[in-house]
Each structure stands twice: as C-alpha cells, then as structure tokens.
Amino acid sequence: xxxxxxxxxxxxxIAAATGYEVSAQGTDVRSFRPGNTQKGAAVVxxxxxxxxxxxxxxxxxxxxxxxxDDEAVRFWPLYHQYQQExxxxxxxxxxxxxxxxxxxxxxxxxxxYYENQLLNIRKHYRDEFLKILPPEKVSELYKSEREFxxxxxxxxxxxxxxxxx
Numbered sequence: 001x002x003x004x005x006x007x008x009x010x011x012x013x014i015a016a017a018t019g020y021e022v023s024a025q026g027t028d029v030r031s032f033r034p035g036n037t038q039k040g041a042a043v044v045x046x047x048x049x050x051x052x053x054x055x056x057x058x059x060x061x062x063x064x065x066x067x068x069d070d071e072a073v074r075f076w077p078l079y080h081q082y083q084q085e086x087x088x089x090x091x092x093x094x095x096x097x098x099x100x101x102x103x104x105x106x107x108x109x110x111x112x113y114y115e116n117q118l119l120n121i122r123k124h125y126r127d128e129f130l131k132i133l134p135p136e137k138v139s140e141l142y143k144s145e146r147e148f149x150x151x152x153x154x155x156x157x158x159x160x161x162x163x164x165x
Contacts, residue, residue: 054083057148064144065137074132082125089117 058076067075093114096107129138 053152057145060148061141061144064147065133065140067133067137071133071137075129078125078128078132082121082128085121085125086118089114089121093118 061079062072065075093111096110096114126138129141133141
C-alpha cells in the first residue's frame with residue numbers, strides 16, 4: 001500500500017512540477033509532432049519548472065552517456081522528440097484514467113491502447129537511437145533514465161518528509 005501512495009505522490013509531483021497543459025482532440029497520437037496543432041494531435045506546452053526538470057535530466061544523461069560531439073548533435077534532437085511523444089501519450093492516458101472519464105470497457109480498452117502506444121514509441125526510438133549510438137550507450141541511456149527517476153523520487157520524498165507531509 002505504501003508503494004501505491006508513493007507512486008501516486010510521484011505522479012502528482014511530476015505533473016505539478018512539469019506544469020503541462022493539454023488539449024487532446026481524439027486519441028491518435030501518431031500524428032503528434034512538436035508544434036502540430038491539427039485535429040487528433042496532442043498539444044503539449046511546458047512551463048518553467050518542466051524546463052528545469054528536463055534540463056536537469058539532460059545534464060544527468062550527458063554525464064552518464066559521455067557522448068562524442070557528433071553523437072550529441074544527432075542524439076539530443078531525437079531524444080527530445082522521443083520525450084515529447086512519450087509525454088503526449090502519458091497525458092492522454094492520465095486523462096483517460098481521470099474521474100471525469102467514463103468507467104468500463106471503453107476506458108480499459110483505451111488504457112491498453114495507450115500502453116501499446118508507449119511500447120511502440122519506445123521500440124521505434126530504440127531503433128533510431130541504435131542508428132546513432134552503440135548498443136552499450138543505448139542500454140546506458142535507459143539505465144540512466146531510471147536512475148534519474150529514482151533519484152528524483154528520493155529527493156521529492158525527502159522534501160515531503162522534511163516539510164512534514
């Protein structure tokens with residue numbers, strides 16, 4: 001039960017910290033691209049705190065991956081696109097699971113659809129990352145992302161405890 005509260009707390013903190021605004025029209029996230037405002041695309045705007053969090057993640061990953069100049073030039077735009085696509089699907093998934101959405105079979109099917117979309121995005125970008133980086137660095141990328149997330153959860157939990165929450 002404690003892990004459930006920790007997970008909910010983490011999701012709420014990340015949502016608040018990143019300050020995302022969403023306008024979702026439909027569920028086709030394949031058409032999502034930065035700046036795309038066509039019907040069926042998710043529009044995501046980051047605010048100051050989200051940019052700070054992304055900058056901290058990028059700095060952490062840079063230190064972990066030790067990219068050459070050529071790798072970095074090719075990797076970072078692709079990685080940011082990857083993050084934007086994942087974020088768009090996660091937001092749609094979160095909206096689907098909100099109290100305002102209808103419960104039942106449709107909600108379950110949409111949730112599975114979003115999970116499948118996340119998996120497809122990860123597979124697609126894994127292949128794209130392997131075109132730029134050696135497999136060892138791609139593996140290190142995923143490990144480093146988990147380490148960053150774990151460290152973020154740890155720090156947020158410690159701040160919550162210090163604040164008396």
